[in-house]
Every structure is written in structure tokens, then in C-alpha cells.
Amino acid sequence: MKFSNWIAKTFLISTFCSxxxxxxxxxxxxxxxxxDTSVIEGKYIPADSTDLVSTDQMADSVLTDEAVxxxxxxxxxxxxxxxxxxWIEPEMVYLKASDHPELNKPGLVMAFRPSESPRGRLVxxxxxxxxxEPITILNKDQVLVASSEQGKHALWFTECEYIRVRGDGxxxxxxxxxxxxxxxxxxxxxxxxxxxEVAYTEIExxxxxxxxxxxxxxxxxxxxxxxLHHNHIHNTHxxxxxxxxxxxxxxHKIENLYVNHNLIHDTGWDLFQIANVHxxxxxxxxxxxxxxxxxxxxxxxxxxxxxxxxxxxxxxxISNTNSRFLFVKGGHDTNIYNNYFSSTKQAxxxxxxxxxxxxxxxxxxxxDNWFRDYNRELFxxxxxxxxxxxxxxxxxxxxxxxxxxxxxxxxxxxxxTVTNNEQMSLPAIELDEDYNIKSGSYYDGYDLGYMANExxxxxMY
Numbered sequence: 001m002k003f004s005n006w007i008a009k010t011f012l013i014s015t016f017c018s019x020x021x022x023x024x025x026x027x028x029x030x031x032x033x034x035x036d037t038s039v040i041e042g043k044y045i046p047a048d049s050t051d052l053v054s055t056d057q058m059a060d061s062v063l064t065d066e067a068v069x070x071x072x073x074x075x076x077x078x079x080x081x082x083x084x085x086x087w088i089e090p091e092m093v094y095l096k097a098s099d100h101p102e103l104n105k106p107g108l109v110m111a112f113r114p115s116e117s118p119r120g121r122l123v124x125x126x127x128x129x130x131x132x133e134p135i136t137i138l139n140k141d142q143v144l145v146a147s148s149e150q151g152k153h154a155l156w157f158t159e160c161e162y163i164r165v166r167g168d169g170x171x172x173x174x175x176x177x178x179x180x181x182x183x184x185x186x187x188x189x190x191x192x193x194x195x196x197e198v199a200y201t202e203i204e205x206x207x208x209x210x211x212x213x214x215x216x217x218x219x220x221x222x223x224x225x226x227x228l229h230h231n232h233i234h235n236t237h238x239x240x241x242x243x244x245x246x247x248x249x250x251x252h253k254i255e256n257l258y259v260n261h262n263l264i265h266d267t268g269w270d271l272f273q274i275a276n277v278h279x280x281x282x283x284x285x286x287x288x289x290x291x292x293x294x295x296x297x298x299x300x301x302x303x304x305x306x307x308x309x310x311x312x313x314x315x316x317x318i319s320n321t322n323s324r325f326l327f328v329k330g331g332h333d334t335n336i337y338n339n340y341f342s343s344t345k346q347a348x349x350x351x352x353x354x355x356x357x358x359x360x361x362x363x364x365x366x367x368d369n370w371f372r373d374y375n376r377e378l379f380x381x382x383x384x385x386x387x388x389x390x391x392x393x394x395x396x397x398x399x400x401x402x403x404x405x406x407x408x409x410x411x412x413x414x415x416x417t418v419t420n421n422e423q424m425s426l427p428a429i430e431l432d433e434d435y436n437i438k439s440g441s442y443y444d445g446y447d448l449g450y451m452a453n454e455x456x457x458x459x460m461y
Contacts, residue, residue, distance in 0.1 A: 075111050075138045075169035082109050088122065088137070090115040097126035106133035106162075111169060114141040118180060121147035121154050129162035131195060131225060138169030139176030146181045150207065154182035162195030162225070167202075175202035175232055185212040185242075186233070189226075192218065197227045208238035210264065214245045218252040227258045233267075237294065240264035244275035248307040248356045255279040257311075262286045263435055263450045268294040271321065275306025278332070283313040287435050287450040292322030302341070305330045308357040314338045317429065317449045323347040325371070331358030331386070336366045340429055340448055342373050348406070349374035353382040362386040370443070372396040372426040377403040384410020391419045396426035 074081045085108050088095065097104040106129045112119070122145070129135035147154040157163060165187065167176035178201070179186040186203035189196050192215050203210040210233035213226055226243065233240045241264065245251035254277045264271050264286065271291035274283070292300025300322035305311055310332035316339045318325055325341040328334060331354045341349070349371060352364060363386065371378055371393060378395055381388060390405070405418060429448075430441040436451050437444050447453040 070170065075109065075140055076171065077109060077136055077138065077169075084109055084111040084140070086110045087113045089113050090117075090119040092122065093120065094123045094125070095127075097128065104128060106130040106135070108135045110135065110137045111140050112137075112143040112177070114143075118144035118146035121145065121149065121152055121156065121182075123156045123158065124160060124163070125158045127157075127160045127163055129195070131162055134162040134164045134195065134197065135160075137163070137165045139167050139173065140169055142167075142170075142173045142176050142178060145177070145179045147179075148181055148183050150183040152183050153185045153188040153212070154179045154203075154206075155187045157187070157189045157193045157196075158191035160189070160193045160195075163193070164197035164199070165201065166197070167200035175200055177201040179203045180205060182206040182208075185209045185238070186236075188212040190215050192221060192223075194223045195225045196223075197229075199228075199230045202232040204233070204235045206236045206238065208236070209240070209242040209269075210234075210236050210238075210267075211241045211243075213241075213243045213254075215252060216245055217250040219250040221252045223252060223254045225256050226254060228262065229258065229260045231262045233262065233264045235266050237268040239270045239273055239299075240267045240288065240291075241272050242270075243273070244277055244306065244309075246273070246275050246306050248276060251276045251308070253278055253308075257281045257283075259283045260285050261450050261454070265289040265435070266293060267291050269296055269299040270301045270304055271318070272302070273304035273306060274309060274311065275304075276308045278308075278310055281309075281311040283311055283316065285315045285447070285450055285453050287317045289317070289319045289431075289435065291320070295322050301325070301327050302344070303327070305334060307331065307355050310334055310362070311336075315447050315449070315453055316340070319343050319429065321345070324349055324351055325374070326350045328364065329353040329355050330362075330364070331355065332362045333359070334362075334364050337368045338446065338448070339369045340443060340446075341369060341371045342428060344374045346375060348376050348380040349378050351380050351382075352388065354385045354410075358385050360386055363389065365389040365391075366393065368392040370394050370426055372428070373398050374402065375399065377406045379405040381405060381407055381411040381416065382409040384412065384415060386415070388416045390416065391421065393421045394426060395421065395423055397423075 070081055073084050075084055086103055088110055090113060104127055127135050145154045169176055185208045186206045198211060244254050256279045257277045271288040288302055291302050302318040302321040302325045304327040307329055309330035311334050313336045318341050320343045322345050324347050325344050374397055427442045429443050430438040432438050437449055
């Protein structure tokens with residue numbers, strides 16, 4: 001199935017309730033692969049677009065036409081058929097745990113009731129699972145969510161603990177939960193929500209971010225165990241994923257974060273950003289393409305690691321951003337390796353800086369990556385408070401005047417180790433219609449991107 005053939009806005013017609021689902025094979029010209037520049041150009045669809053629906057088109061997300069051996073009241077949880085404890089009806093907008101005390105318990109399985117048309121937004125408040133027994137929300141058939149109310153998130157979680165939203169409740173659908181429009185973010189986890197998993201969902205046409213996970217001005221509180229994987233996010237006005245409060249002033253800490261095997265493309269602002277994350281932090285095997293389409297200054301980057309952060313970032317593809325590939329100002333141990341970065345339109349390619357709440361013993365290591373198609377210096381460093389190691393990278397600027405590294409402010413050669421980096425002619429990455437690396441091409445075999453390295457898929461819980 002080709003992502004470029006997915007229908008951006010679809011309703012399910014009444015025959016969808018049958019056991020066999022039709023697929024749409026029509027070609028789309030929304031995504032054009034340009035193998036010469038590694039740029040994937042996408043037609044931007046505003047969130048207020050009136051071209052939302054065609055009732056004679058079906059959502060092209062069917063994985064198999066085989067019958068599914070599930071009873072009417074069952075869904076799949078981790079591959080096993082499980083009875084649904086509570087059905088979320090299409091007309092439900094607010095689901096407060098205090099109104100259902102008999103249900104609010106670890107291990108609860110909730111599912112969206114199948115419907116013939118998209119449901120509106122849903123607010124979940126006060127639902128509390130545990131790390132070992134989270135509360136799970138799944139699809140039975142594919143559920144579409146269309147919420148255009150300005151300033152309101154489509155799926156909104158407040159004061160919840162250990163809650164997971166998964167679109168793999170039925171193996172017929174790759175992304176069984178599909179947010180087709182939101183007046184704010186596609187999903188938001190705020191007001192002291194912690195213990196989050198989001199997987200196998202598609203989110204598009206949001207007025208703000210695809211996924212938002214933070215509680216503003218909650219200093220002293222800790223959000224724990226956030227796992228975002230196997231999601232497809234595209235055509236957002238804001239960021240693809242926005243995790244943690246950007247400023248450290250009054251910000252809470254996030255402990256333990258896994259972001260893996262996600263496809264994010266065509267975002268108005270940054271493709272991906274994190275801040276204030278600590279502990280076991282892994283960002284790996286994601287594909288981030290076409291960021292900063294609205295060209296908003298300082299909001300148009302590929303990958304941002306914000307203040308008071310540490311992370312291991314590897315096996316990612318970051319391509320085609322309006323400004324820099326990478327912005328790092330974490331001040332804590334950060335290891336960035338085996339990533340492909342390409343095609344920034346302006347500014348330095350990578351900006352590294354130490355700001356607040358830094359660890360003087362921290363090490364920032366950027367090694368064994370590929371960098372190509374950038375205009376100015378590759379690295380602009382303002383780090384003067386801890387060690388920076390830049391080694392084993394391959395790089396290919398698009399002009400002869402580009403410096404490898406420029407030191408500014410407190411930065412100097414004394415706290416930077418720059419070794420074994422090689423300037424060479426690097427080809428653009430070759431991606432197919434599914435945003436996968438073409439078999440046999442230059443970067444094939446390096447475990448890059450959202451569909452690679454599945455056998456090493458780390459799971460948080």
C-alpha cells in the first residue's frame with residue numbers, strides 16, 4: 001500500500017460494515033519523489049480546507065482482505081482477542097472517570113463503537129491504569145475523528161495515568177485510529193497526564209501539533225513513560241510531535257521516552273521537538289521529511305532537542321527543512337549517530353548551544369552520520385560548558401565556501417574533539433512512494449527510517 005495513494009480526507013460509507021473492505025487504487029500527485037535533491041514535495045492541505053470528504057472513496061488502509069476471527073465484542077490487545085469492557089459511543093464527547101467509578105481500574109479495555117461516519121472530538125479525564133496494566137483504547141473497525149472546533153484537541157487526555165491509544169485493535173487496518181481534522185492538536189496529553197502510549201494511528205490536518213505531550217508550568221511534577229511508535233503524522237500547521245515544555249522555567253521533567261518507527265512529513269512548523277527529557281530516552285528509526293513549510297522563524301527546523309534534555313538518537317532520516325537540520329541545546333548526555341540529514345534551505349545546518357540546567361560533566365557526541373545539501377557551516381557551536389565530540393561523519397555541502405565548524409561565544413577548540421570526519425560526494429537518499437529507502441540504493445542496509453530494523457523494536461511497556 002502506498003502512502004501517496006492514501007485519501008487525505010475520507011468517510012466510510014455504509015457498506016463498510018461488511019466483512020470485506022474495498023480499497024482505493026487511484027494515483028495521487030500530492031507526493032512527488034525527487035531523487036536528485038532528496039526533497040519530497042507535498043501539497044499542503046490547510047486544516048480549514050473544505051475539500052474534506054468524498055463519500056465514494058474508501059480509506060485505503062486495509063492490510064488484508066481475509067476474514068478476521070474476532071467476535072463482535074472483541075478487539076486485539078497485543079495480538080490476543082480480548083473482550084471490550086466499555087464501548088465509546090460516537091456521540092460521547094466527555095468521558096470522566098468520576099462518572100464511571102466501577103470501570104476506572106487497571107487493565108480496562110475500551111473501544112470506539114464502529115460508525116458509518118467520522119465521530120467528533122473526545123475528552124478523557126481522570127482514567128488511571130498502572131504501568132503493568134494500562135487502560136487501553138482501541139479501534140474495532142477503523143475510526144475516523146473529525147473535529148474542527150478551534151482550539152480544541154481531537155483526542156484530549158487530562159489527569160490520566162498509564163493510558164494507551166492504539167489503532168491495531170483489528171488487523172484489517174494499519175492505522176485503525178485516523179484523525180482527519182483537528183482545530184488544535186490531533187492528540188494532547190496534558191494536565192498532569194503520565195504513562196502514555198500512542199501507536200498505529202494516523203493524524204493529519206491539525207491546526208497545531210500532531211501529538212502534544214506536556215503540562216505547562218508544572219515544575220516539580222514528573223511525566224513518565226511516554227512511548228510513541230508506528231504513527232503516521234502529516235499536514236500539520238504546527239509541529240509533528242511536540243514533547244515537553246520548550247522553556248525550562250517552571251517546566252516539569254519527562255522521564256523515559258521512546259519515539260520510534262514513526263513517519264512524519266509536511267509539517268507547518270518543526271517536524272519533531274523534545275525538551276526536558278531524562279532517563280531512558282531513545283529516538284530511533286523515524287522518518288521526518290518536509291518541515292517548516294510555513295517558514296515561521298525559529299519554528300521551521302527538522303529535529304530539536306531542547307533545554308535540560310538528554311537522548312540517544314539513531315537510525316533516523318531527517319530531510320528537507322526550511323532552516324537547520326538539527327538544533328541541540330540540551331546540556332546533558334546526548335548521543336546522535338547513524339542518522340541521515342539532508343536539504344536545508346537556509347541557516348547553519350546544525351546549531352548546538354548550552355543554556356539552562358546543564359550538567360558540566362555531560363558529553364554531546366555526534367558521530368557516524370551523513371550530512372548533505374546545506375548552504376552555510378555544518379556546525380555552529382556555542383557550547384562552552386561541557387565536552388563535544390564530532391567524529392566519523394560524512395558530509396557534502398552544496399557550495400565550496402561552507403565551513404565545517406564555527407565557534408561562537410564560549411565555545412572553543414579546547415572543549416571540542418573533531419576527528420575523522422570526511423567531506424565527500426554524497427548522493428541523495430532514494431525513497432519510494434512509501435517513504436522507504438529503495439532496495440539496492442546507496443543508503444540501503446544501514447537500518448535507516450521508519451520501516452527498518454523492526455526486529456530491534458524496543459518497547460517501553
